[in-house]
Amino acid sequence: MSKRLVAMGDSFTEGVGDDDPAAPNGVRGWADRVAEQLAAREPDFRYANLAIRGKLLPQVLGEQLEPGLALDPDLVSLYAGGNDLMRPKVDIDALLVAYETAVARIRATGARLILFTGVDGVEDPLFRTIRGRVAIYNELVRGIAARHDALLVDLWSMRQLCDRRFWAPDRLHLNALGHTEVAIEVLRVLGVEHPLTSPEPAPREVLSPAARRSQNLQWAREHALPWVRRRVKGESSGDAMAPKRPTLEPFGSASLPR
Template sequence: MQFSRFVALGDSQTEGMGDPDPRYEYRGWADRLAERLALSNPDLRYANLAVRGKTARQARDEQLAPALAMEPDLITAPLGMNDVISRSDMAEVREDLDEVYRVLHATGAAVVISTYPDVTRTIPMGQRFEDKLQALNAMMRDFAAAYDFILVDLYSAPVLTDLRAWAPDRLHASPLGHERFADGAAFALGLEGSSPDWGAPLDPWAEPHRLARHARDARWAAQYLTPWMIRRLRGRSLGDGRSPKRPLLTPVREGPEQRRAAPADG
């Protein structure tokens, strides 16, 4: 497939957190996918409206209209993970997602969504979210079937149960994890050179002793879980007051100066 206007919607995953980039803070799987698409179409223009912390409803309210105005022919919109960890009514989440996806379907663009990795394997106490995660993944499969979307099944990728695919906070993918997500999207889109083995496990590594794992998990809770819980109790998000990193359709291979010069409204 060849596309000319690619717009990414979403949250921190699509913004690219966990994948540092010296040019402009974060790269991420969507940027990596755009770079691959540009290999076959150097004229591809790309916008990334994702902002960390956004729920499906916030993406609907803040990102949908700007995305439609760009008349994209490719849209990526994996949404809902922040709802899993912050909302209790999954029926409402389905309604919000359906509203977004129904509108995206009507554009006629190719739309890519995903399931979400098995956080019960990577996050201590992740079992608390298992039922809602499974519900969200079932929704994603249903939406993909109902609207003829392209689905990247991250839940079934063994590599994403490996801590090496995750940043130290275990909430965001590492550069390796983002690369594998981009690999999965490339394969789902049928891009030349993509591989069905994008989700294959990494080579085995020596797991730390049980006591060392407990100490590691305790450090993680103090450094990452506690601040997140405090923000949640205060009704705050890392995305409060932030604008999208790439709010306009611009050439994929633009320089950082051009990116900084683009308006940051939205």
């Protein structure tokens, strides 16, 4: 059983979309849920989460890799690249060369490593435009995981995540239902028994064409345009953010934010 988990990455690992005002950075997420289950089985368990929203793959590796390894983890989760794939231009092969170098660095410490593929965005107009990029990224990640004996959580194969009811209103991040699904899959890959159950989403909302257009316009004003403005300015939603759990600390029912 793992005693020291360090999670690295971007908004996916930070937990954005799974709002919890009582939690650090105001979000919970799949990694916190996994940490809670591991802590319930290991009294000496400690957990750190260095992930920060908006980070590109080179930033995740440059800012989190060595500080994370300095914590001497025996289990690491790493996901990065999703924000890069959404840029107008991206060299996926070059990104994954750097990614594999980081994977080799982590595995050389003896720590177990969890990697992730990207989600299939087939049901969303925005994500569907980069579906081919994500598929290429995923194949490269699968090869890296195989070469370095890393555990792989295949989000692409989790077809329930194609259902937009598992996503936050910004359409970019999983909501609490989606993060719970990911936590369940991570625990399955780790071989850890747990009491978590797959959540049942609310019934699908049936909208008229006019109502759907209105909803899309509201989404564009509240989420899409601010995202575009930040990209034009070279800014990120995580520029003023600090890691939610920068050091290894106990994480159990007594310390779990609610």
